[in-house]
Amino acid sequence: MEERVLKIMARAGVGSRRACDELIRQGRVAVNGEVISLGAKADPQVDEIRVDGKPLGGGEPLIYVAVYKPVGVLSSPNAPAVGDERPLVRDLVPLRGRLFAAGRLDADSEGLILLTNDGELTHRLTHPRYEHEKTYVVMVEGVPSEEALDKWRHGGLKLEGDWIAPAEIRLLGKRRGNARLQIVMREGRKRQIRRVAERLGHPVLALKRTHIGTLGLGDLEPGEWRRLTRQETRELKRLAGVDNRSN
Numbered sequence: 001m002e003e004r005v006l007k008i009m010a011r012a013g014v015g016s017r018r019a020c021d022e023l024i025r026q027g028r029v030a031v032n033g034e035v036i037s038l039g040a041k042a043d044p045q046v047d048e049i050r051v052d053g054k055p056l057g058g059g060e061p062l063i064y065v066a067v068y069k070p071v072g073v074l075s076s077p078n079a080p081a082v083g084d085e086r087p088l089v090r091d092l093v094p095l096r097g098r099l100f101a102a103g104r105l106d107a108d109s110e111g112l113i114l115l116t117n118d119g120e121l122t123h124r125l126t127h128p129r130y131e132h133e134k135t136y137v138v139m140v141e142g143v144p145s146e147e148a149l150d151k152w153r154h155g156g157l158k159l160e161g162d163w164i165a166p167a168e169i170r171l172l173g174k175r176r177g178n179a180r181l182q183i184v185m186r187e188g189r190k191r192q193i194r195r196v197a198e199r200l201g202h203p204v205l206a207l208k209r210t211h212i213g214t215l216g217l218g219d220l221e222p223g224e225w226r227r228l229t230r231q232e233t234r235e236l237k238r239l240a241g242v243d244n245r246s247n
Contacts, residue, residue: 002041005031005049010120011242012044012056013098017123028052064233065093065115066215070222075104075113089113093225102126103134103212106191111136111209112217114236115225124240125212131165131186132240135211137172138193140202143179148200157199159189164196178205213239 009020009029020029027035030050031042042049049056067089069075075089086107090099093115100122102114116122124130144152151157155166168184179202183193194204210217214235220226228236 002043005040005042008044013117013119015119062118064228065225067092067113067225068220068222069105069110069113071110074107075101109207112212114212121242124242132213134185136183137208137210138181138183139206140179140197140204142202144202
């Protein structure tokens with residue numbers, strides 16, 4: 001069945017839709033030997049699609065892996081700076097091929113990372129416009145007042161001049177004078193939870209992501225990984241609005 005080539009490329013792990021769009025604009029994509037333009041369609045089962053002269057490789061199996069990133073591990077796909085010996089989350093998964101991190105965490109945080117070679121799903125889960133839910137359990141210094149939590153819940157604070165989006169905040173408990181919160185967000189600015197908590201006067205002591213959409217950590221321990229089940233993959237793609245035909 002014919003589909004837009006851009007969509008086929010993203011699903012094959014070439015990159016995000018925006019990146020694939022740019023490759024087509026630059027004349028670097030050909031179908032059956034002919035350079036294509038935006039909007040071109042092809043049947044990946046019949047047509048030969050090449051990027052920079054190399055076969056697309058759309059026949060490679062799609063991989064979906066849940067990883068429990070420990071504190072101190074980098075979620076960036078790139079090698080750390082010279083002299084930085086911290087490991088990458090990709091190093092925790094002994095599978096061949098290029099895998100994208102769908103939803104990064106800073107080095108001081110831990111929790112769920114999705115690694116996949118499905119470029120389209122990665123784009124949908126990470127681009128701010130799609131506003132997919134991510135759930136965190138956060139320990140903050142002290143116990144925030146209801147007034148402070150309500151500011152967070154209703155987006156009553158600014159970061160870099162823009163109002164933050166509303167979030168679901170629930171007090172899970174208190175321990176040694178500090179509060180444990182569950183935070184469900186649909187926005188993901190850099191270090192946003194840490195920055196908001198600091199603004200409210202309750203710096204983050206520990207942060208763990210437990211869910212990306214419907215996908216949860218389950219029984220994973222820090223440093224462990226597992227492949228997603230077919231049902232988990234289908235549900236995640238359904239929520240992201242990605243074609244499920246490949247599953």
